[in-house]
Amino acid sequence: MTASAPGPADLREECAAGISRYGYFDEQEWLRHAFLAVPREQFVPRRVWLPKAGEDGRYPVLDRDDQPEQWLRAVYRPLTALITQIADGAVRTEDGPTSNSDFTSSISCPAVAVQMLHHLHPQPEDRVLEIGTGTGYSTALLGERVGADRVVTVEIQQALAERAAERLGALGYRPRVVCADGEQGWETGAPYDRLLSTVGVREIPPAWLRQVTPGGLIITPLATPMHCDALAWLRPDGQGGGGGGLIDTVYFMKTLSQRPRKPWRELGWPRWPDWSLTVTSEGSQRLRTRDR
Ligand SMILES: C[S@@+](CC[C@H](N)C(=O)[O-])C[C@H]1O[C@@H](n2cnc3c(N)ncnc32)[C@H](O)[C@@H]1O
Incomplete structure (x- = not known):
């Protein structure tokens, strides 16, 4: 250098x-x-x-x-x-x-790692489940907020989980690093106040909604038919369901078992909405969904 x-x-x-x-x-x-x-x-x-x-x-x-x-x-x-x-x-x-x-x-890129945590908005005493440990970087950021001992992070590949645990440990972060399929969450540590997935899904895994406390928050990339993923938020209702919305465009790899594509209609996506487009002579542009 x-x-x-x-x-x-x-x-x-x-x-x-x-x-x-x-x-x-x-x-x-x-x-x-x-x-x-x-x-x-x-x-x-x-x-x-x-x-x-x-x-x-x-x-x-x-x-x-x-x-x-x-x-x-x-x-x-x-x-x-x-x-x-x-x-x-x-x-x-x-x-x-x-x-x-x-x-x-x-x-993940720095801006997106930070963006996800911004929307997750963890509080200092929260228990957090992270899906997709990868390198362990987002786990460390979470540890800075809630204390690494309140974080469980799940990675499906053994070698990656071990390497992440080593890196985290060398810097003094001691979260529980679990090698497992994150689509099952991690029941042993439930309930959690927050769940952050740094791997995308096409369907929200039911275990996530069961393991996060009612009114808690799930942040995850969700695949869309628009050739991008949406950063989605979801609040579990305590009955195994939940409600939320889509925040921004992101791009993520998918969980191992959700790599194969399913037809969008089976995943609850509406038919492509019928938008009208008007451009005035002054160049102002307006898009509206048509009334049917
Ligand atoms: C985008 S990387 C995670 C990035 C990580 N937050 C970081 O900053 O290093 C996604 C990770 O999810 C893992 N993954 C894929 N399917 C998974 C699953 N079902 N359960 C847990 N981890 C999974 C992949 O092996 C990969 O390491």
């Missing part, structure tokens, strides 16, 4: 300033503190793929040892997720760039 290159703490500050523009730290100062307290670079493997393919159609590999400055800058780019696994490990970073886009694990 060159003498003048900014270090991790400088880049973390710069990244926090970038995220501030989205308003996710507004009225949640704890979140800014948490973001500044967690050394994100310690959760990123030495070699990762960038999520944007180059002109050759392949995802480039960044190696911390060969390109330390570029690697560190990528770690702290607000809107860049870094891909840590492709095709469940069948493709290896050692083999260089790849055109395979079957991403199966990543460290």
Whole structure:
């Protein structure tokens, strides 16, 4: 690294300033503190793929040892997720760039990790269930708010769960890291006040609604027919159901058993709504759903 290159703490500050523009730290100062307290670079493997393919159609590999400055800058780019696994490990970073886009694990981009926690709005005494531990980065951010001993995080891949637990432990965070199918939640630790899924679903797993306390909050990416996921919120009603809404557009990999697609109509999506579009001669544009 060159003498003048900014270090991790400088880049973390710069990244926090970038995220501030989205308003996710507004009225949640704890979140800014948490973001500044967690050394994100310690959760990123030495070699990762960038999520944007180059002109050759392949995802480039960044190696911390060969390109330390570029690697560190990528770690702290607000809107860049870094891909840590492709095709469940069948493709290896050692083999260089790849055109395979079957991403199966990543460290979520800083802005989205913060956005999810902003909407989760955990309180200091909350018990939190996280689904999709990945690198453990979001787990550490949660630990900064509620105390890591009040966090259970579930990862379906044993090797990833073990590596995340090591990274977290090295930094003094001791959440319960469970290797299991997160679609089943984790009954032993229930009830939870909050559930954060950092892996997408097409259908909300019923166990989540049972294990989160009535009036608690679930935040999860939900697949939509619009070629993106929606960040969804849901409050369990204590009867196994719940109500909520969609907050923003996000993009996430899907839980292992929900990778295969189901017809949207079976997942409760309405037919494509009938929108009318009017543009005035002054250029003002208005979209409305038509009355039927
Ligand atoms: C986007 S990554 C999580 C990112 C993580 N929050 C981070 O910042 O490092 C999604 C993770 O969910 C895991 N996953 C997929 N299906 C799962 C399931 N059914 N239960 C638990 N984890 C699952 C994947 O192995 C992957 O590591």
